[in-house]
Amino acid sequence: MKLSACTAILIISLVFGTQAHSQTITGAWKGKIGSIRTELKLVKKGDSLMGTSYYYSGKNNYRRYSIKGYFDPETNNVIWWDDVLLEEKGNGAGFSHKEPFLSVADFNCPGENKMLLEGKSSDKNDMDEQTGPVQMEKALGSSFPDEWDYVLDNYFVGANHPDVIDSVAGIAFVQPPVPDGFEGTLTPPIVRTDPSLKSARIPATSPVATPTPQIKTPPAAEQSPVGITDPVKSPESNTKKSPVQSLEQKFAGRTNKLQTVIPVTAEKIELRFYDNAQVDGDSIALFLNGRMLFKNIRLTEQSYTVMLNASDLGDDNELVMVAENLGSIPPNTSFMVAIVGDKRYEARLYANENSSALIRFVKQ
Template sequence: MKLPLSKLLLFLLPAVFPLIGMGQNLTGIWRGYFITESGENYRLEFQVQQAKSKTVTGVSYSYLDTRFYGKATMTGNFAIKNNSFTIQELRTVEVKNMGGGATCLMNYKFAYARSGREEFLEGSYVGKTEDRANPKNNGKWGDCGGGTVYLRKVTTSDFYVEPFLRNNKNITSTDTPVTKTTVKPASKTPLATKKKTTTKPVAKAPVKKTTTPPVISKRSTIDSPVPKTITPVIVEKKADLPPYQAPQVTRSRKNELTTALTVTNEVITIRLYDNGEIDDDTISVYLDGRLIIASKRLSASPITYTLKMDENNPEHTLVMVAENLGRIPPNTSLMIVQDGDKRYQVSITSTEQKNAMVRFRYQKAGN
């Protein structure tokens, strides 16, 4: 029997759309990051399994480094009609928070998207305080802040791969955390302090203050003139301070100001991590135009630099230059600045067209 084209299309469409829906399966590993309302940036990983009913269960890991991580069980639902995915954490099963503070559970709302072979989840979350000893006393959604979330489907995990994913041929099973990070690498941080209303990971770890002996500048001494002899004083240019020209890579690309920080300690510590998935991003860093870090690969272990400040030289500029774009452009990093008891987090993005610039200004405490 020959059908008119219009009727043939009507006949085929119901058969095609279920096939499209069937291709959207969330089962697997999703990795990325979330940004709190206060601008702090934390890594996030989901390991989930989707049932035929579109119910989704699994675990989440949120983390900053080995001092801050947490693992929670989750349950949710995937609505294929509008590609929306909601999932919430039920309880934390493992927490490492050296800074103390409350833990927070998170409720996520995502939009699912596919681009070629890549799959993404993008959305938002709200948090609530958790009473691990008595869950009946948990807070309400929103009392632990909120923010935005970005995840990408990947085939490897920084953590122990859950049993329900072990038989998935597309997933690399690692019984132990990635070697770049210590056991259970910088993982989950449901550590959110209520003070900052940042979700799980917002907890401050005690910071070791490193005291650096003051730098005593060497001054040339002038001997008393020999009697009856006038000796002219010759001022020599210091060899270590020649005039210099900014490197080509910082002149040929646009230097875009990411943020300006005012610090109150004479010694601050700067740590640089890969932001999101570790994808071989490599950077060089210039301090006031001079190279201080050359072609270093970003990872879950920080690249650390100590910056000394003083009232005579209160302003410094760091420029982060992308030496490559990694496997997933652009080149992104997370900068953690420790200023005594204060801690700042800065998300850095650099490309082949622009460098990321961060300015530091020293202001003595109490001034």
């Protein structure tokens, strides 16, 4: 069996300890994403990555995000994305792109003391908006001191414990408001039971659009007697109701907000959708790469299951959950479980009349 240079170095690091500690993905990385100077602090926790990113033109002009991602040690493929904007300093001059990134890269070791992340990036919320190449190199230290430095400096002497990593992540992480913003991927609750699955079926008929009510013009009012005033008409009688939008119009007219990213490492992908918390009549539609897959999905405490084949997907794919209604307790919320091979991923999804929930599936 042939091992890549990085894989071999990772094995050596486990055997020989501190001499190869620097040869891991955990650490500080410097370089560029697109044309923007970038510093990353990546921390491996199981197969997941946590940390922070800085996009800067100087020490006093930068944007800082918390980041999340995944690392596959078998293929050395890395995915990470900007999760929540933590800090913005300066006037933003020198930034050609101010939206959060999603990056896909190869972790490689061309030399004994050289480690690289090389790949490509895109707008986090739009895979079609490519933002340029990823060119990062492992660095000895950071130019931006923060709470993650403790983990990087002590990773092999206890700071790699999941509880320590989670605690450090919570220092700077400010949970985004729900539902406004939808900037972060929240940690979902664990499903207590495994409810029976319902087969995903495309409804035989399309939803019937409700015709727009016609407002009749009232006849001319007769002259009122002196001393008697005309009754005040309700403003609703002169207000036209908005036309009913089709699901395609809702999909096209709403902003997509990334909720999570799922690495595709197996042929079969099983998606289970539940109502999050209280069942209140939420109904959703699912679009894959711009094409409607399913509609009129009623969310309940039992899962609605969708199966996808990796062979039908591209390298990068967008699944969008559109709210058909908001239920009795807005916004429209879903708890999604994704089973990919032997891996399980969970996420809460939020959608309303302005935004739809975006999940990206990236092949590794």
